[in-house]
Amino acid sequence: MPNHQPLAYHDQEFLESTDARPIRILAEYLEPARRFRQENIQDTVVFFGSARVHSREMAEQALQKLTRVKGRRKVGHADALKRGRKAVEWSRYYEDARELAGKLTSWSLSLEEPRRRFVVCSGGGPGIMEAANRGAREAGGKTIGLNIRLPFEQGPNPYITDGLHFEFHYFFMRKFWFAYLAKALVIFPGGFGTLDEMFEILTLAQTRKLSKKLLVILYGSEYWSEVFDLRPLAEWGAISEQDLQLLCRVDTTEAAFEELKTHLTKHHMVPDTAQENRAPGIAKTRG
Numbered sequence: 001m002p003n004h005q006p007l008a009y010h011d012q013e014f015l016e017s018t019d020a021r022p023i024r025i026l027a028e029y030l031e032p033a034r035r036f037r038q039e040n041i042q043d044t045v046v047f048f049g050s051a052r053v054h055s056r057e058m059a060e061q062a063l064q065k066l067t068r069v070k071g072r073r074k075v076g077h078a079d080a081l082k083r084g085r086k087a088v089e090w091s092r093y094y095e096d097a098r099e100l101a102g103k104l105t106s107w108s109l110s111l112e113e114p115r116r117r118f119v120v121c122s123g124g125g126p127g128i129m130e131a132a133n134r135g136a137r138e139a140g141g142k143t144i145g146l147n148i149r150l151p152f153e154q155g156p157n158p159y160i161t162d163g164l165h166f167e168f169h170y171f172f173m174r175k176f177w178f179a180y181l182a183k184a185l186v187i188f189p190g191g192f193g194t195l196d197e198m199f200e201i202l203t204l205a206q207t208r209k210l211s212k213k214l215l216v217i218l219y220g221s222e223y224w225s226e227v228f229d230l231r232p233l234a235e236w237g238a239i240s241e242q243d244l245q246l247l248c249r250v251d252t253t254e255a256a257f258e259e260l261k262t263h264l265t266k267h268h269m270v271p272d273t274a275q276e277n278r279a280p281g282i283a284k285t286r287g
Contacts, residue, residue, distance in 0.1 A: 028173040044121040049128025049188030101135030130157035184215040189223040
């Protein structure tokens with residue numbers, strides 16, 4: 001019997017090699033596009049935020065355990081209690097993300113549209129990501145998780161819709177899918193990853209690399225006002241005054257929902273913007 005060489009696309013060693021990297025990158029575009037078409041999803045609203053925020057129930061349970069610990073005078077216990085109380089305070093953002101995602105999903109399900117509109121999308125992990133997926137699922141809608149495969153990260157949260165959990169190796173392909181279908185972003189308190197994702201989207205909007213009108217909501221003035229102030233950038237001339245309008249700041253789920261509903265209705269549900277709302281793979285883009 002002749003020793004047949006396997007077909008190139010069946011050769012696992014080749015597919016995992018440096019030479020096949022372009023194929024792997026292309027796969028992380030084509031495979032999600034296929035599934036989005038199968039699930040009839042037209043566009044998304046993306047929720048960003050910290051993976052370290054817990055639900056109020058979990059945060060309160062953890063704090064109760066700390067307060068019951070014997071020998072509370074041990075070194076480090078006071079700091080642990082302080083962090084526990086802060087976690088309970090911070091949990092309001094989890095609950096707000098959950099509530100807002102539910103409101104948005106209930107509204108989107110009421111629309112008379114042939115395709116699924118404004119589907120809640122997150123990074124697929126815990127914290128704010130979990131809260132957004134959870135709120136959308138509790139409202140009866142589909143919800144997307146764009147997870148990144150990392151050595152020491154937790155897995156995807158359990159609230160992502162079956163068939164809409166995506167695992168990425170390449171950060172830039174994951175970011176592509178965040179931006180490509182999004183009609184709005186809601187940025188909850190977070191760390192380096194949240195800031196990275198937010199500023200990348202803002203840069204695309206500022207440089208007009210997005211062909212659509214994108215709303216970026218910054219949720220939680222108390223947190224964000226301590227983290228950064230963009231006005232000096234305009235005062236020094238690094239950005240224009242107009243660029244400051246790329247961010248919309250809100251502090252309640254009611255205000256955030258009204259901003260979302262107004263923006264999505266005005267810019268993405270009228271006939272003259274229909275060309276912006278094509279299916280993945282044939283959507284209008286720049287460049």
